[in-house]
Amino acid sequence: MMDLATAHPAQSAIATADEAIRVENLHKSFGHLEVLKGVSLTARRGDVVAIIGGSGSGKSTCLRCINFLETPTSGRIVIGGEEIAMRADGTPASRKQLERVRSRLGMVFQAFNLWTHRTLLENVIEVPVHVLGVSKAEAAERAMVLLDRVGLADKAATYPAFLSGGQQQRAAIARALAIDPSAMLFDEPTSALDPELVGEVLTVIRDLAAEGRTMLLVTHEMKFAREVADHVIYFANGRIEEEGPPDQVFGAPRSERLKQFLKSVS
Amino acid sequence: MIELLSLSPPGWGGNLLRGLLHSLEIAFGAFGFGLLIGLGGACGKLYGGPVLRDLLAVYTTVVRAVPELVLILILYYVGTDLLNKASEAMGYGRVEISGVAAGIWVLGIVQGAYATEVLRGAIKAVPSGQMEAARAYGMPPFLMLRRVTIPAMMPFAIPGLANLWLIATKDTALLAVVGFNELTQETRQAASSTRAYFTFFLAAGALYLMVTLLSGSVFARIEAWARRGQPSLRKAAT
Numbered sequence: 101m102m103d104l105a106t107a108h109p110a111q112s113a114i115a116t117a118d119e120a121i122r123v124e125n126l127h128k129s130f131g132h133l134e135v136l137k138g139v140s141l142t143a144r145r146g147d148v149v150a151i152i153g154g155s156g157s158g159k160s161t162c163l164r165c166i167n168f169l170e171t172p173t174s175g176r177i178v179i180g181g182e183e184i185a186m187r188a189d190g191t192p193a194s195r196k197q198l199e200r201v202r203s204r205l206g207m208v209f210q211a212f213n214l215w216t217h218r219t220l221l222e223n224v225i226e227v228p229v230h231v232l233g234v235s236k237a238e239a240a241e242r243a244m245v246l247l248d249r250v251g252l253a254d255k256a257a258t259y260p261a262f263l264s265g266g267q268q269q270r271a272a273i274a275r276a277l278a279i280d281p282s283a284m285l286f287d288e289p290t291s292a293l294d295p296e297l298v299g300e301v302l303t304v305i306r307d308l309a310a311e312g313r314t315m316l317l318v319t320h321e322m323k324f325a326r327e328v329a330d331h332v333i334y335f336a337n338g339r340i341e342e343e344g345p346p347d348q349v350f351g352a353p354r355s356e357r358l359k360q361f362l363k364s365v366s
Numbered sequence: 367m368i369e370l371l372s373l374s375p376p377g378w379g380g381n382l383l384r385g386l387l388h389s390l391e392i393a394f395g396a397f398g399f400g401l402l403i404g405l406g407g408a409c410g411k412l413y414g415g416p417v418l419r420d421l422l423a424v425y426t427t428v429v430r431a432v433p434e435l436v437l438i439l440i441l442y443y444v445g446t447d448l449l450n451k452a453s454e455a456m457g458y459g460r461v462e463i464s465g466v467a468a469g470i471w472v473l474g475i476v477q478g479a480y481a482t483e484v485l486r487g488a489i490k491a492v493p494s495g496q497m498e499a500a501r502a503y504g505m506p507p508f509l510m511l512r513r514v515t516i517p518a519m520m521p522f523a524i525p526g527l528a529n530l531w532l533i534a535t536k537d538t539a540l541l542a543v544v545g546f547n548e549l550t551q552e553t554r555q556a557a558s559s560t561r562a563y564f565t566f567f568l569a570a571g572a573l574y575l576m577v578t579l580l581s582g583s584v585f586a587r588i589e590a591w592a593r594r595g596q597p598s599l600r601k602a603a604t
């Protein structure tokens with residue numbers, strides 16, 4: 101890959117354009133605590149990349165650094181071939197650029213984080229109308245299609261607090277889809293759900309994977325990760341300990357830590 | 367007694383109502399001005415740099431420490447004096463400052479200090495995920511304030527703000543010390559001219575009570591609207 105890039109600079113540009121997300125040598129410390137110790141990963145367009153690992157290994161922090169919800173200490177973040185400009189201290193150099201990039205990354209949180217003072221429909225049209233400048237009528241029409249797709253068309257006028265966690269998370273996925281995201285970031289989307297509600301959310305995500313959405317998915321659902329992911333990354337102690345195709349990572353783990361981890365979660 | 371309160375002279379009812387109108391005008395202006403200061407102050411305290419935070423801490427501490435009557439005297443005389451000096455320095459001569467504008471300015475500064483604390487507390491009570499989602503989707507800071515932070519903090523702020531509004535309506539009475547014709551001042555004039563103290567102060571008291579009752583129902587509606595996304599606590603308790 102490297103050789104190819106040096107030999108044919110033009111092809112390197114194409115290869116970059118094919119990448120939805122590229123993270124290079126990402127470091128992040130909270131005070132003295134070094135949480136990410138040089139993480140590099142790439143998601144090509146249409147890839148589903150699953151990130152697994154023990155609690156506190158830095159999975160969420162890594163995901164949140166991608167759209168700068170956390171400020172990286174150092175490293176490079178490239179979204180759709182565009183590098184997010186960083187100052188020496190890791191803070192974003194251009195608020196405008198960051199806002200533009202963020203408005204194309206659909207993030208789904210563990211705690212849903214729907215806006216509680218807005219109905220599901222209002223939640224879904226909020227960003228298209230107020231950030232992307234889509235007309236209200238057009239956004240609402242699209243939002244209804246999306247809510248229908250996640251099975252919530254009849255709840256469009258309901259406020260989030262009146263719904264189950266599974267319904268809220270499906271609405272949050274509709275909100276993410278409404279921006280027509282170039283990639284989606286999922287941070288343990290089913291971890292806050294009662295067991296009987298996990299399935300309905302996984303069904304929606306499985307559906308998105310099947311239609312070729314680019315996704316970075318932090319999850320504890322190992323069976324699901326193995327089923328939908330094109331590539332699996334195992335985090336331990338702020339580093340990528342092992343990665344590869346799902347059958348290899350789950351079926352033939354090499355690192356001792358990963359073997360232990362898989363035993364502990366199965 | 368009825369003649370004394372009749373709206374046209376020789377009755378004093380018209381004067382009382384005019385006084386009430388002035389009081390409400392000032393209370394409304396001061397409350398609004400205080401809200402603006404409070405919103406800026408709360409954001410400054412939460413998101414501002416160290417210098418701004420220190421300045422705001424001095425403002426809220428001093429204003430809340432000094433008795434309101436003293437503050438009103440200070441702000442009124444210092445404010446008008448400074449304004450006149452500035453205007454003379456620029457060659458415009460002395461300016462006539464309207465009582466309403468002065469009242470709004472003076473009470474607004476007092477209200478602003480309390481509103482800063484009410485709104486700061488309310489913003490801090492909003493679950494951080496609400497703002498985080500806004501940031502994650504690329505909302506610029508001002509849009510986020512308008513579309514997420516302010517509406518989300520409203521349920522926490524309304525009770526405190528309702529208190530502030532009632533205090534504003536009653537603090538207008540303190541402006542009598544600088545000769546402003548609000549309700550209390552008008553009442554005193556009517557009472558001393560006619561010697562019917564009981565009648566007039568009872569009437570004024572009734573007017574203040576009506577304002578309070580009406581405000582209560584208005585704020586109850588605003589609060590119900592602000593909490594539209596939250597299941598009712600009463601239902602949850604049963």
Ligand SMILES: Nc1ncnc2c1ncn2[C@@H]1O[C@H](COP(=O)(O)OP(=O)(O)O)[C@@H](O)[C@H]1O
Pocket residue numbers: 130133135153154155156157158159160161162
């Ligand atoms: N805002 C923060 N301030 C300080 N420490 C943090 C913060 N966020 C996360 N951490 C720490 O960073 C480590 C990694 O956290 P996280 O990325 O959430 O792990 P994971 O998602 O893999 O469970 C943990 O030890 C956590 O306590």
Ligand SMILES: [Mg+2]
Pocket residue numbers: 159160161288
């Ligand atoms: Mg996590």
